Amino acid sequence: MSGFFPIMMFGLPGAALAMYFAAPKERRPMVGGMLLSVAITAFLTGVTEPLEFLFMFLAPLLYLLHAILTGISLFVATLLGIHAGFSFSAGAIDYVLMYNLPAASNNVWMLLVMGVVFFIIYFLLFSAVIRMFNLKTPGREDKVDEMVTEEANSNTEEGLTQLATSYIAAVGGTDNLKAIDACITRLRLTVNDSARVNDAACKRLGASGVVKLNKQTIQVIVGAKAESIGDEMKKVVARGPVAAASADAAHVAAPAPAAKPQAVPNAVTIAELVSPITGEVVALDQVPDEAFASKAVGDGVAVKPTDKTVVSPAAGTIVKIFNTNHAFCLETEKGAEIVVHMGIDTVALNGQGFKRLVEEGAEVTAGQPVLELDLDFLNANARSMISPVVCSNIDDFSVWSSKRMVTWWRVKRHCTRSRANNRFLAG
Numbered sequence: 282m283s284g285f286f287p288i289m290m291f292g293l294p295g296a297a298l299a300m301y302f303a304a305p306k307e308r309r310p311m312v313g314g315m316l317l318s319v320a321i322t323a324f325l326t327g328v329t330e331p332l333e334f335l336f337m338f339l340a341p342l343l344y345l346l347h348a349i350l351t352g353i354s355l356f357v358a359t360l361l362g363i364h365a366g367f368s369f370s371a372g373a374i375d376y377v378l379m380y381n382l383p384a385a386s387n388n389v390w391m392l393l394v395m396g397v398v399f400f401i402i403y404f405l406l407f408s409a410v411i412r413m414f415n416l417k418t419p420g421r422e423d424k425v426d427e428m429v430t431e432e433a434n435s436n437t438e439e440g441l442t443q444l445a446t447s448y449i450a451a452v453g454g455t456d457n458l459k460a461i462d463a464c465i466t467r468l469r470l471t472v473n474d475s476a477r478v479n480d481a482a483c484k485r486l487g488a489s490g491v492v493k494l495n496k497q498t499i500q501v502i503v504g505a506k507a508e509s510i511g512d513e514m515k516k517v518v519a520r521g522p523v524a525a526a527s528a529d530a531a532h533v534a535a536p537a538p539a540a541k542p543q544a545v546p547n548a549v550t551i552a553e554l555v556s557p558i559t560g561e562v563v564a565l566d567q568v569p570d571e572a573f574a575s576k577a578v579g580d581g582v583a584v585k586p587t588d589k590t591v592v593s594p595a596a597g598t599i600v601k602i603f604n605t606n607h608a609f610c611l612e613t614e615k616g617a618e619i620v621v622h623m624g625i626d627t628v629a630l631n632g633q634g635f636k637r638l639v640e641e642g643a644e645v646t647a648g649q650p651v652l653e654l655d656l657d658f659l660n661a662n663a664r665s666m667i668s669p670v671v672c673s674n675i676d677d678f679s680v681w682s683s684k685r686m687v688t689w690w691r692v693k694r695h696c697t698r699s700r701a702n703n704r705f706l707a708g
Contacts, residue, residue, distance in 0.1 A: 283363040283392060284355030285371035289327040291396030292350060294320040295403035296343070297332055303411040304420025312420040327370025340416035346406060354399060358392070365389045445513035446523055447486055448501065453477035454525035455518055459497070463511030464628050465601060465608035466578050466620055466673060467492075468501040475499050482526045489673075490577030502577045504673055505601045505610040505618065554595050555647050556670075557621045558654075559588035563667050570625045573669040579620060581671035586623070591652035593645040594619055594670065600642070602651075603628070606635035609651055610673070618674045623654065625665040634659040 297320040304312050319332040336343045367375035380389060411418055452458055452470060457478075460471035472478065475493045483491050483501050492500040503510055517523060556562075563583040568574045573583070593599070597613040607627040611619045623635070636653040639645060659666055 282367065282371070283365040283389070284351070284358035284395075285327070285367070286365065286376055286392045287354050287358075287395040287399045288347075288351050289329050289371045290324050290373055290376065291400040292354070292403040293323045293329050293332050293347075295400035296336075296347070296407045297323075299404045299407035299411065300335070300418045300420070303408060303418055308420040315419065323372070325373050327367065327372030327375060329370075336416075336418055340411070340414075340418055342414060343407060343410060343416065343418070346410060347403075350399065350402065350406075354395065357395060361388065361391055363388055363391055365392060441509060441513050442517065444486065445510055445517050447526075448483065448488075448503075448510065449514055449517060449523040450526040451479045451482035451486060452499070452501070453479075455522045457525060458518065461511050461514050461518070462628070463507045465507060465603040465610060465622060466502060466504055467507050467572060468503060468511050468514070469628075470499050470501065471497055472499060473497065477525065479526050489579075490572065490575065492572045492575070492577060494571065500572050502572055505620070508601070508603060553647075554619070555592065556584060557594045557651075558584055558586045558591045558623075558668065560584040560586040560668075565669065565671070568625070568667055568669050569665050570669070573622070573625075573671065576671075578669070579618075579671035579673040580675045581669060583667050583669045585667050586654065586656065589654045589656055590650050591621065591623060591654065593647060593649045593651050594621065596646050598642065598644055599639055599651065602637060602639075602641045605630065605632040606637045606652060607632070611645070616674070617672055620671050620673045621651075621668070622670075623652065623666070623668045624659060624663045625667060627659070627663050627666075630659075630662060634662070 297316040301309060301313055301316050316332075316335075319335065323329045323332050333344065333347070365376070365379055367379060369375055376389075376392070410416065411421070415421075448468070449455060449458060452472060453474070457472050457474060458470065459473060462469040475496050475498070478491060478493070478499055480491045486503075488501050488503050490502040492502070494500065561584065563585055565576065565580070565582055566574050568583045572578050593611055595611060595613050595617075597611045597619075599609055600612045600618070601610040603609065605628050607624060607630070608620065608622040611621070613619065627634075634655040636655075638650045638653055645651065656666075
């Protein structure tokens, strides 16, 4: 029994100190009070369960180490002939009460020396093992658990910085991130290894999808705030390194499968759209861009333009025009976000071939010109001028007409080369 005193009074408090210093600096105030209280409890009373439960299930390897060290302490105390019992547990209170009892040996003071030694051993071993195996002790939980959703927190500068930092962690940290770019709805990232990107962590942050084009190129679909998030990510990277979110976070953060929209007999017209440009209608799954073709950006159709003027598809507010003028996002009065993206990979043209006719924040009417195209230049230099037109927040209108694939973009075949009226329907 004597060997329990060095462990409960000194060893486990040393483990608590190791867990405190293993936590990131910004989290230490949060976990410090908890660790201090359970360490004092263990020292005074010998009640160690609150402290042991902090790592028993999160990091069972530490509990195995704790069990081995406890056995060593019992062996050493027996070897030294120390005889000290306790009535409740091996804490400081019992140590003081039994110190002068006749049954106690005259070398019980050696338990204090053993305690100091075990304090150092616990602190050093726990610190090394926690960092070596990246164990999830208090304060070191996956950062994705703290990640806040884009909708709730990206409206403030502090929230945007936190969101950008979290996205960097989700794609593998600064060690995995090589280049940052953005389009109107997505982050275009170059990474060392796309396998290190935590898709579930990105979705937890509000991304609607992650497209891995190859081993080093990914796109994270984040909506109309992609440009501001991308700019903030560059600032965060410039300030210093960001650690990767643990791969284990995928199991925690994986969202539940979305319920499929149900057909309803009566659809409500959310917005009546006009085609943003004269041209040939192309099915969305035929767009030569996986993010649009997979509907990760939103649902809709595409148009291959034959005219130079791009108009607003509905009345509303131009909430975003990308700085290269190749895409814009319109928000209708009822909240539908319509993304008009002229061409594929046209962001690489740096604005050449596009002329802005209205400014971001402008109130527009259906059919009002928004962009002007230099089609000769664009057809010669763009990867493709097939232009997706999608509703990026389609999930907000969760119940759809059973005819939505026909009526979302109602264009008759004989009108495929004209600007036609279209209806955006939801139940």
